[in-house]
Amino acid sequence: MSNPPFGFGPPDPDKRGDNDPSNPGQPGGAEAFNQLGQMLSQLGQMLSQAGSSSGPVNYxxxxxxxxxxxxxxxxxxxxxxxxxxxxxxxxxxxxxxLAELWLDAATILPAGATSTVSWSARTWVEKTLPTWQRLCDPVAQQVSGAWMQALPEEAKQAAGPLLSMMGQMGGMAFGSQLGNALAQLAQEVLTSTEVGLPLGPAATSALLPANIEKFTEGLELPASEVLVFLAAREAAHQRLFAHVPWLRQRLLATVEEFAHGITVDTSALESLAGSIDPANPASIEEAMSSGLLEPQTTPEQQAALKRLETLLALVEGWVDVVVAEAIGDRLPGADALRETLRRRRATGGPAEQTFATLVGLELRPRRMRAASSLWKLVGDRHGLEKRDGLWSHPDLMPTAEDLDEPLDFADRLSEPAALDADLDPMAELERTEKAEREAREAKPDAEGGAGSDADSKGGETPTDEDPKDEGKKDEGNSPS
Structure with a gap:
């Protein structure tokens, strides 16, 4: 895993305190004990000032x-x-x-945003933090739980209240890492959905004008064109997240699925303990940054990451195609902007880096470009209704293998029996339930009329029996 999740990153070498033995001029003796007391006092103040947030991350x-x-x-x-x-x-x-008017002709999905707002970086942090909490909690919870499970039982009993304080400190460490990441991301993101996830409130399109202005500086394009192009991308994302009800849940659930597989190698704890000198705090820092405690990615986690990568690529590819068709030649610089944003994603911008730190995922640009090509091919061959109708159910969506062979996927959609019966899965489910209901209602007639209670209930023995029947049953079963 190239980017370990929260709590496993190496410490900042520039943030060593004055008590670092590697720094010259260290005080010793009684002064060292005084400084230790001050450190504990400061720790207590920090714990009290950090807020009442409970859980694996101090939000x-x-x-x-x-x-x-x-x-x-x-x-x-x-x-x-x-x-x-x-x-x-x-x-x-x-x-x-203006972007919504153009998008109406490029997709069958109606507008998904009921309001469009202008956010500052600080507003972005406040509005997206609830979603980040859902994304971060499973990862941090599993990491914290893995530490606890790795401790011997006698160590847990001996530690006692110390474990609670360690949990608080872990939550603060995770919170500090998340806070710094969000601050960096807030200064770079252009819209609320640029990460590819629905981070903001539902049905709200949000753009960050200050970040967009900074992004526009080196493009040699009119600022108004850039703003309309980005507004179209944000509006397209909102249409997808608003009218594909399973999409938001599937994205977040896949992150949780990955997190549940996180484990810590207990043998690494033994190696770590042997490399630490309690009298040398620097040895603790070196051991923590050695990578011994970095969790190993399991095959199940790899499968979850692949599904998440594919779904994110399908979202980004669909938005890329729909926006390109909506804008057409209305904006002279649209093609250049489209390629600039693709390269921005390909170079691993702050959005990708933050997400990679969170779940160990890097959204490969090859997948996004492949998804864009697939959606373009399906739209050209089968039209907007069939292309966008695939979002009606997750089972209809292209897979990672389909991104490798888009022509085969488009050919399968040409088979009437394969697509037409499945484009409306809810209608198909209703038809199936209706057929089963009619079959149950027709069964008594087929067996000779209304018949007994058992017949009217599909042949099952009635649960509430008549007392007279019970007496007859006993009489018939009595020994002769």
């Missing part, structure tokens, strides 16, 4: 750190204006309105 601390890192940022100074001379919020709404 109060994560939010506090992220907002502190963004405190010197002035998102009010942005350069976008609307066609009528309004502020950036008006410009964002105008761009979104």
């Amino acid at each position: 109060d601390l994560a939010k506090q750190i992220a907002l502190q890192n963004l405190s010197g940022r002035d998102d009010a100074k942005i350069g976008f204006t609307s066609e009528t001379g309004g502020d950036s919020a008006t410009a964002v709404r105008d761009a979104a309105h």
